[in-house]
Amino acid sequence: MYTQSLDIPSPAEGVPDPTALPLDELARSAAFNERAGSGEIVEAKDWMPPAYRKTLIRQISQHAHSEIVGMLPEGNWVTRAPSLKRKTILLAKIQDEGGHGLYLYAAAETLGVSRDELQAALHSGKAKYSSIFNYPTLTWADIGVVGWLVDGAAIINQVPLCRCSYGPYARAMVRICREESFHQRQGFDSLLAMMQGTPAQRAMVQDAVNRWWWPVLMMFGPHDKDSQNSELSTKWGIKRISNDDLRQQFVDAAMAQSEVLGVSFPDPHLQWNAARGHYDFGPIDWAEFWNVVNGHGPCNRERLQARVAAWEEGEWVRAAASAYAAKHPAPARAAA
Amino acid sequence: MSERKDWPLWEVFLRSKQGLDHKHCGSLHAPDGQLALQLARDVYTRRQEGVSIWVVRADQIIASDPAEKAAFFDPMQDKIYRHPTFYELPDEVNHL
16 A cells, blocks of 8 residues: 655654765765666665665655555454455455565665664654554445555555666565555445445445545645655656646546546535646645644554554564574575 | 564565576565565465575675676676677578
């Protein structure tokens, strides 16, 4: 699932300053920028400017955290899914999110941070993750809407990352995007089934859409003019398409899909603009966005508590695995 | 909070189907090879992506140095006669 302006700096560190380097490093850095910007792929052990490394660690780990925290709003519904079919689908989707988190943590680790460091940052509340997972999933329709709109937005955000300049990140994204398509389709399928049901079910879908629409638009991050990291990320070939362009692409696609589904979006300004060839939409409440990013959304505290509890309650499993490994030194088993 | 005490990193290689090479597909942490294999199955073959898995401890891999790339691979660069296209043959036998 994932992302939002995937790269939100913590207030203390601000924007990386690429000029804060010794002179020879500066020249090396300039050459690097040119190569990365022109489509060359950077691999784990290649030289890279410290600011590039730092930006990637932050972005990839925020992305990984988002996948892991993203399992929580859906996990709430496993025992309450309306049928065995929907339950198995939901379980498969949640398992995918765990896998996506792992691909991304592994990509971040190639840059020289340890998994334990990354997880400690998440559990202490220091690391950021996508604002979208701090909203509650109140009804079964929310699970369908998370698949359709949240994963739909994630796909639009993530597809360009498959071509980003850092090889391990790009390869993880290819794998993730391949699996993400199932997430969006199962969500739409679930909503379609509800829309063919009773008036109460249809109302439940519309209510969920109303609550998720604006938070989903915020997933694309601040407007381009307010996005402090975008310029460097674009120069480095990490970011290929701007926040506003991705958001527009999403709105245009979602409008067409909403007609098939028979729902509307809660925005009186939404209308086709023939001159632009796109849908216009109303202003986004950025105060709400920053409030949620900074820890004051409806579920921030609950998510973090659930995440830490899951980690602590799993401790005995990890301890048992470590003890078993210590008792049974590696068996010599030939590869087949 | 408890720490995992850095389980070693394992690189995962997957044979996608009988008759093809194993190919690197990712990595994961595990306390031993057996568990690494099971985790690799759970993470990397959820949709029948593989029929065989290798896991190798990352610290056991000897790799060439990217900084030495130019020098290390240089000896092969000027040996164009190693390629079939180096040889221009008469049209009648040019399918050789």
